[in-house]
Amino acid sequence: MAGAIIENLSGRKLGILIVFLMLCQVVCFLVGALIAPAPSSAMSVLGTKCIDKKYSKDKWYYPRGEKRCRSISSLDEPVVEQDNIEANDIIFAFQIPSPKDNFALDYSRWQQNLLSVMHLDIYYDDDAKFDPNAVMTIEARLGYRNKGDPDTKWTEYASSVEERTLDCYIEPRHMRAEYIYNCSSVPMFELGSLHHDFYLLNIRLPMDTAKESWGFIHQNGGFTKVWVSLKTIFFPTMVAIMAWFWRRISLLTRPPALLEYMLMVLGAALTFLNCPLEYLTLVYDCPWMTVVSDIRQGLFYASLLSFWLIFTGEHLMDDIERNRIRVYWRHLSAVLGGCLCLFIFDMCERGVQLRNPFYSIWVFINISSKRQSLPAMSSARRLHYEGIIYRFKVLMLATLLCAAMTVIGFILGQVSEGQWSWDDNIKLEYTSAFFTGVYGMWNIYTFALICLYAPSHKRWPKDQDTQSSTGEEIEFSRLATEPSEMSSITAFAKKTAAD
Template identity: 45%
Template sequence: TDENNPTSFANIHCIPSTAPSPTTAVPYLATKCVDSVHHNEKSTKWFTPWGPNQCHKIRDFEEATVKKIEANNIVFAVHIPGPKIEMSPWFQFMLVVLQFEIAFKMYNQIDDGAVVTIDVGLAYRDDTFSDWTELAHSVEQRKLSCNFTAVKTFENEGRYYDCNLLPFMELGSVAHKYYLINIRLPVSERKKTNVGIGEIKDIRLVSIHQNGGFTKVWFAMKTFLTPSIFIIMVWYWRRITMMTRPPVLLEKVIFALGISMTFINIPVEWFSIGFNWTWMLLFGDIRQGIFYAMLLSFWIIFCGEHLMDHTERNNFSVYWKQVGPIAFGSFCLFIFDMCERGVQLKNPFFSIWASDVGTELAMAFIVVAGICACLYFLFLCFMVFQVFRNISGKRSSLPAMTKARRLHYEGLIFRFKFLMLVTLACAAVGSMFPFIISFVNEGHWHWGEHTVQVNSAFFTGMYGMWNLYVFTLMFLYAPSHKRYGDEQCGGGQGSNSGEDLQLTTTVTHVDGLTEIYKMTGKEAQE
C-alpha cells in the first residue's frame, strides 16, 4: 500500500480514533490476465493476479495487440483482499462497486444507452495453496453512464470519460479468507455484444465491508440491551396482568412495540461468526421494518386514544384507515428488498438498478412508500395538534377537583406531553443528523491526535436512543396499583367509600378525565 494514498488499506485501518468507523472502502485495480484457451472453448481455470500460480499478465491492450491477443482471451482478475491480509467473518458483509476507465477515440465512441455485458465469476479459498472453489457465476449487463467533459476532437483522443460507479456485487457474509473475481468482456459483432462501449482501458473495483471493531461494539450493545428491554417488558406486562380489568388497546400496542424492539435486539449476529449465513442482511432489514412499522402505528394509536372528544376508542378497527397506509408502505419496501437482496442470495451479482425496467420498478416502490410516509406525517401532525388543543382548552376544569384527583390527571397530561416532546426530538434527530454530519469532514471530527467517528456515533446512538425510548415508554405507562381513599379524595362521609383510582396506562380507560370535559363548574365542585 502507498503511504501517501489516503484511501490505502493500511492508512484506513491505522487512524487512531476513539471509535471504529462502521465501514471501510478498499480500492482495487483489476489485473489483465491472458487466457490461452480459445474463446470458443470454455475455460474452467481461475486466474490469480499474484501469489503462487499467478496468471500470465499484460500491461495494457497495446501489448495485447502487439502479441495478437484477442479481447475474448483477456480476463480481468481481482484478489480480495490484498497481499498478506485476510478477510474475516467480523466484516459481516461485502459490497463491491465497479467503474470502467474508458478512453475517448473519435472512431470508437460510447453509444447512447450503451450496455456492457460482463461474464463474471467469484471463487473463494481459506488458505494460499488450495484450489479455488466457485461461489457464483453469472452473465450480467450494466448500462454505462459516462460523460466526456472536453471537446470531442482528435486532439483530445486518449483522455478518459467520467463514468459513474456501477453496482457490481453484494455478499451477505464474509465466511472465507480469500476471494477471487474474474471478469470477462466477451465481444461479438454478430450478437452486438460489447459493441459501442468505447475503448476500455482498465476496470476498478471498490470493496466495502463493515469493520471488525465496529462489529464487536455493535454486538456488545445488542448483548447488553437485550436483557434490559426484556426485563422491563416482562415487568410491564406483569403490572398489566395484576389489574382487575383486561388490558386496553394502548397497553397492548406498547407491549407489541417492546416485543419488536426485543426482536431487533436479540444478537443472532453472533452466530454469523461461525456460520455462513448469507441471509443476515435481509433478516436485519425485515427486523428493522417490523419495528418501524410498529413504531409508526403506535404513534397513531397513542394520539387517537388521547382524543377525549372521540367516543370510539380502545378498538383497533377504528384505526384501519391510518394503519393501512403504514402496512401498505412497509409491504412495498419489503417487496423492493426481496427483489434486491432476496435474489442476491442466489446471485450476488444481481442488481435491480442494472436495467431500465428494474430501475422503474424500484423507483415505483420507493415513490409509493414516500407518498405513504408524507401522508402519515401530515395526519400525525394533525392528530397531535388536536390532542394538544383539547388538553389546553379543557384543563381549566381541573382546579375544581379535589387535590388528589387533580394531581392524578395533571400527571397523565404531563406524561403525554413529555412523551410527545421526546418523540418529536427522536424523530428530528433521526432525520436531520445524517444531513448534518455529511457536511462535517466526511463523517469524522478531529480532536488533537484522535479522530471521533461521527458515523459510528450516529449508528450506535440512534440504536441506543430507540431502546431508551421504548424503555421509558413502558416505564412511564405501566399501570400503577396505588389506591386513593376517601381522605385523599376529600369525600368525607358522603363520598363513595374505598374509591379506587388506578393510574392506568391511558386516560381513555380512566373515565374520570372524560367526565371532566363534560362537567360544568358546579358538577366538578360536587
C-alpha cells in the first residue's frame, strides 16, 4: 500500500526532520534578534517658519544650504508686526533627514519607505474662536534632491491641497493665552520607495500655529538587508521543493487530489511572497512597492486560510464525499469574500487586516473519537494507523502553532503602528526577531507540508488477519491498495464513519 510520505516515514526519520526544522526556526529568530536592527525608526523634526510676503508656488523654501529661506523662530518676534506677517505668509519647511552631530545624513534606498505624521501646537486665544474639530486645509509640496546636486536644485515629487480633521481639546481651567490645545497627530503621506537622498516638505496652514513638528518613520536599512537576504534564501528553496513535489505527483496514475492542488496553491503564494522584488528599489523608483507587498501578503493569507479550511475538511473523517472544490464553495466564498473586503480596505485605508479561524482545532476531537475503533483491528493495521494518527497530530500541532503565530504577528504589526501616535510610548526592540521568526515559520511549515504530503513510493504489507479478538471481521474494502489512493488516514476515517 502506498500513501503520503507522512504515513510511511519512520519515527527516527520523522524525529530528525522535526529537529532540523526546529533548528531552522531557531536560526530565523536569532537572525532577527542578533543581526537585524528594529524594523523602523522614528524621527521628529521641528518645522522652520519661513516667511515670504510674495509667496510663490514655484519657489522652494528650505532651512539649510545656500540661499536658504528667511525664517523666524517665534510668532512673537517684532518682525511679525513690522511686516504684518499673516498665516498665509508663513511656510513651514521640513528638510530631511536632519543632520546629526553636525554631520549631514542622507536616506538609503534600503530604507524602502517613509511615513509622515504632523503634530500641531496651537495656542489658546480668547480673541480667536477655534473649533477643536475643525477641518484644516493644508497646502503641501514635496520635493527631492540627490547627492551632487546644488543646494538650490529641488525637484517636485508631489503637490496637493489636502483636508484633515483636527482632534483637539483643552481643559476649561486651561483656557488662557499661555496654554496650548492638546491635538492628536495627523497622518499625512506615505512614500513606498526612498529612491532619493534628500527630501523637502513645504506646508502652508490657514491658521496661526505656535509650533509644528512632524514625525517621519522609515524602515531601517539594516532590517531590510536581513529581510531580503531571507527572501533570497527561501525563494529558490520553495521553487525547488515545489518542482520536486509536482514531479512526484505526475508519476502517479491518478489525477492530483484536492489537497495536493491546495498545497501547490499555498506553495505558489508563498513563492510569490518570497520573491525578493525589493532589489528593484535599489535601481528604480518603485512607489508601488508597498501596494505590491500588501497584495502579496494578502494572497498568502488567503491561500493559507483556504488551505487550512480544506486541510481540516479533508480530515474530518465523516462519510461525506469530499476531494472536490465545490464541496467547500460556501466556506471558500466566505474566505475569499472576506479577503476581498480586506483588500478594498487596504487599498483605501493603507491598513492590513486578518481574520484567522482556528478551525483545525476540531480535528483533534474527531481523531480521538475515531481512535476508539483501533483495538478492534488486527495488530499490523492498528500499529500502522496509530503511527499515522501520531504523525498527523504532530502536524496539527504545527498547524495550530503556525496559526497562532500568524495572528500574533499580525496584531504586533498593527500595534507597531502606534508609533504614528506620539502620545504612545511603545518599545518594540523584539519586533525584528518576531517578524523574521514568523516569516521563517511560514516557509518551514509549507516546506514540511509539501514534503510530508508528497506521494510515497513505499508500500506497507497487507495483513491477512482481518478478524478482531472478538471474532468479528473488520472490512477494509474502501481502503484502496493501489498507488492512486487517497491519504490512508482519510480513507480509514471515512470507512470508520461509514461503519
